[in-house]
Amino acid sequence: MPQNFLEKMLKPGQRGRLRWVLFGIAVLFLITAYIDIIGFKNPIANALDTGLSAIPVVSNLNIFPKLEKNISDNSSRLVWRNIKQIELSSYGLPFRLGLDLLGGAQLTYDADLSQISLAGKNDALAGAKDVIERRVNALGVSEPIVQTSLSGDKPRISVELAGVYDINSAIKMIGETPLLEFKEENPQAQQLTLEQQKQLDDMNLAVRKQAVDILQQIKNSGDFIALAKQYSEDPGSKDNGGLYEGVAKGQFVTEFDDVAFNKLKVGEVYSDLVKTTFGYHIIKLEGEQGTGDSRTVNVRHILFKTKTSADLGIAQEPEWINTKLSGKNLKKASVEYDQTALVPQVSLEFDNEGAQLFADITTRNVGKPVAIFLDGVAISIPKVNEAILGGQAVIQGNFTQDEAKKLAQRLNAGALPVPVKLVSQTTVGATLGQEAVQKSLFAGFLGLLAVALFMICFYRLPGLLSVIALLIYTVISLALFKVIHVTMTLAGITGFILSIGMAVDANILIFERLKEELRAGKDLMRAIDDGFGRAWTSIRDSNFSSLITCAVLFWFGSSIIRGFAFTLALGIAVSMFSAIIISRQLLLLVAKWKWAQNKWLYGVKKKI
Amino acid sequence: MKLQIIKNRKYYYLVSGLLFVVSVLAIIAWGLKPGLDFTGGSLLELTFTENRPQTAEIQKATESLSLGEVIVQPSGDKNIILKFQNVNEEQHQQILQAIENNFPGQARELRFESIGPVIGQELQKKAWMAIGVASLGIILYIAFAFRKVSKPVASWKYGVSAILALIHDIVIVIGLFAILGHFAGIEVDGLFITALLTIMGFSVHDTIVVFDRTRENLGKFYTGKFDEVVNDSVNQTLVRSINTSLTVLLVLLCLYLFGGVSTKNFTLALLVGIFVGTYSSIFVASCLIVDWNIWDKKLKK
Numbered sequence: 065m066p067q068n069f070l071e072k073m074l075k076p077g078q079r080g081r082l083r084w085v086l087f088g089i090a091v092l093f094l095i096t097a098y099i100d101i102i103g104f105k106n107p108i109a110n111a112l113d114t115g116l117s118a119i120p121v122v123s124n125l126n127i128f129p130k131l132e133k134n135i136s137d138n139s140s141r142l143v144w145r146n147i148k149q150i151e152l153s154s155y156g157l158p159f160r161l162g163l164d165l166l167g168g169a170q171l172t173y174d175a176d177l178s179q180i181s182l183a184g185k186n187d188a189l190a191g192a193k194d195v196i197e198r199r200v201n202a203l204g205v206s207e208p209i210v211q212t213s214l215s216g217d218k219p220r221i222s223v224e225l226a227g228v229y230d231i232n233s234a235i236k237m238i239g240e241t242p243l244l245e246f247k248e249e250n251p252q253a254q255q256l257t258l259e260q261q262k263q264l265d266d267m268n269l270a271v272r273k274q275a276v277d278i279l280q281q282i283k284n285s286g287d288f289i290a291l292a293k294q295y296s297e298d299p300g301s302k303d304n305g306g307l308y309e310g311v312a313k314g315q316f317v318t319e320f321d322d323v324a325f326n327k328l329k330v331g332e333v334y335s336d337l338v339k340t341t342f343g344y345h346i347i348k349l350e351g352e353q354g355t356g357d358s359r360t361v362n363v364r365h366i367l368f369k370t371k372t373s374a375d376l377g378i379a380q381e382p383e384w385i386n387t388k389l390s391g392k393n394l395k396k397a398s399v400e401y402d403q404t405a406l407v408p409q410v411s412l413e414f415d416n417e418g419a420q421l422f423a424d425i426t427t428r429n430v431g432k433p434v435a436i437f438l439d440g441v442a443i444s445i446p447k448v449n450e451a452i453l454g455g456q457a458v459i460q461g462n463f464t465q466d467e468a469k470k471l472a473q474r475l476n477a478g479a480l481p482v483p484v485k486l487v488s489q490t491t492v493g494a495t496l497g498q499e500a501v502q503k504s505l506f507a508g509f510l511g512l513l514a515v516a517l518f519m520i521c522f523y524r525l526p527g528l529l530s531v532i533a534l535l536i537y538t539v540i541s542l543a544l545f546k547v548i549h550v551t552m553t554l555a556g557i558t559g560f561i562l563s564i565g566m567a568v569d570a571n572i573l574i575f576e577r578l579k580e581e582l583r584a585g586k587d588l589m590r591a592i593d594d595g596f597g598r599a600w601t602s603i604r605d606s607n608f609s610s611l612i613t614c615a616v617l618f619w620f621g622s623s624i625i626r627g628f629a630f631t632l633a634l635g636i637a638v639s640m641f642s643a644i645i646i647s648r649q650l651l652l653l654v655a656k657w658k659w660a661q662n663k664w665l666y667g668v669k670k671k672i
Numbered sequence: 673m674k675l676q677i678i679k680n681r682k683y684y685y686l687v688s689g690l691l692f693v694v695s696v697l698a699i700i701a702w703g704l705k706p707g708l709d710f711t712g713g714s715l716l717e718l719t720f721t722e723n724r725p726q727t728a729e730i731q732k733a734t735e736s737l738s739l740g741e742v743i744v745q746p747s748g749d750k751n752i753i754l755k756f757q758n759v760n761e762e763q764h765q766q767i768l769q770a771i772e773n774n775f776p777g778q779a780r781e782l783r784f785e786s787i788g789p790v791i792g793q794e795l796q797k798k799a800w801m802a803i804g805v806a807s808l809g810i811i812l813y814i815a816f817a818f819r820k821v822s823k824p825v826a827s828w829k830y831g832v833s834a835i836l837a838l839i840h841d842i843v844i845v846i847g848l849f850a851i852l853g854h855f856a857g858i859e860v861d862g863l864f865i866t867a868l869l870t871i872m873g874f875s876v877h878d879t880i881v882v883f884d885r886t887r888e889n890l891g892k893f894y895t896g897k898f899d900e901v902v903n904d905s906v907n908q909t910l911v912r913s914i915n916t917s918l919t920v921l922l923v924l925l926c927l928y929l930f931g932g933v934s935t936k937n938f939t940l941a942l943l944v945g946i947f948v949g950t951y952s953s954i955f956v957a958s959c960l961i962v963d964w965n966i967w968d969k970k971l972k973k
Contacts, residue, residue, distance in 0.1 A: 602885075613809075617802070
């Protein structure tokens, strides 16, 4: 007896096979339904949770695996918990919701690759993307999406920040990413001879020394106004003692503003030299008016201009060309103190690729200067004494300690290799999205109901079976959306609901064929087989054309349109599967039952 | 009961022709109203918790910011939409600040879009290309699927007939939106193009079913009367075509009536497009292929 039983199980006849297939479908349904329910708050998950927790055996067993992250060393390990310690609604995969449903921002940046050689463009763009990604991650956004596209000659970086509350800071943060470039001398450009270069360096050292001197004099109660008239190189103010009255924030450069607005009390002279692109300033706050955003100040300053090759009487040329080394290779920046002069400087540590590049650059340029550009301005132009193989560089920009610390901080948060500009921005508030989802889901549910009613009225028994198949189809599709991590946007939900309407189509095709075969006098089983067989070519061809347009939409569209195309395509594929396999099996099963033999149930009128 | 579709084709040509001509005229006269996606610019939607201010008040509030032309439209019961040129984030914050200064604590930002002009141009180009590529893909696919049916009408002719029916559908939908754009101010955006492409896919889907049946019947019993075979085929697939479209239209109708506001126009385009698409598959595509056959025969004589 057991022998026969085993045989029946493993080598089933036609009826047995049918049972196995149906069993498989039932299992598939249960698994996908489970995947659908867990991972987000819904009444079924809550009910399941309470129910399962109440069963003593289940609630005490540690059989639910959970991946736990160790924050200190960023490792994850698998632990086993019991159901009381896990909430089903937080367990497992959530639906991934798009921007228009979660609320958030989508930003598109143009990357300026014009200075990069053709071979390095992909690298540079990828580097910029990495840096922006790092910055965005630092905002604590859950699952930010940063993508690049090199369409034609327009390199773009698009950033999607879902669920971000303060878009303004996000944009500001990305916008404040420093641009760090390493450039070497342009062999085409007019080169300063060593002589000239030394001259320039000496001149600037002298300028700084003089500035330091004057600052000291002022600290020893020197007369600011007189010294300004004598030494300041700012033609706009020197004659009235370097005074500017009623200055609002933003009128002068940032470094100047920072000191004048934030760091001085009225009557105070800033204890350090303030370096800007113009040179060195000594700044004194004379007075202030107003408060908050409308605050203005009266400030005196003495300017000591730094010298450039123009001062040597040499024509300016684009002296520098970009090397491959840039901010993306920066591993770490820190503040150090130069041994001899006890001046703060910023030391840079490069990654492996960067170290190699830097070694190449320094080898190429021994005895020549190399420029470090920050935000488009050269902040340091050191001369290379020897090839540096250790992957470490130092920026000596005549910094104060504060400046050095700030710079190191900015660089550590990520430095861009190429400049980027914001070209488009979309912000959606979260409430708009939630309303939209609720409405659409409700409408979709109504639609599903209407279709079900229609199918049952028109096609009777097969109609009922197709509705069951449709339900299974919905459950499977939703589970697939979760597993594949499809981003559900509003258009995507519409696409899914549309595909439900179209899913019925294949069923209708088959049932119409079925009616014809039955009318032609075939018996039920033959009619079913023939009906399915003949309908297949029609289904295949017509769905294929829809899939072609989905493919075109996918290529053409923004992420929202892609969501629609993908859900529609997935829906069509799963619906073909559900119609041909699930409907068929259900029909074959039911057709064997005695009460289902009446042809009326299949919509065929008995002809007299 | 058999419908005499082929015999009565002049009536159907008349209806189609009328709709087609009206649509073309509408498109030439008014064109489509392009939305933000295509023109570039900014859109700011605010919701007011208490009394919604008059549009003139909002205009005044933003005057000092030198934004150029600002269009202010009320939307729904509580919302206001502002449209203006492309701005950067700083200006965006300034605008919000100005609103806050004038109507403290009452306004909340629902959404904000700012699209540079270059992106708008790109989208236009891409839209044309997408429609072109999709059409080509469909023609090729139909030619391939129908390659074995050469008698009495060559297989590629099926493809072209399908595309002609398709063009008829798309033009009518575009015409409708040109009319709506002119009278109701409805704008077209990326989603509209998506709807057009979806309609293309679906309409061909329908047409193929009819042609597929024709192909099968030609294989089985070709008595030499092409138009009768086609007529029979259409009748046989009539119920099926209508039912399929009916289910999709039911779903779309529910979405249009009860669904979210932002996809209303999208759903409308789909509704009209699929309805017209079904009509064209049954009444237009089949007639075209019959007439083509007749025309061919006349040429041969």
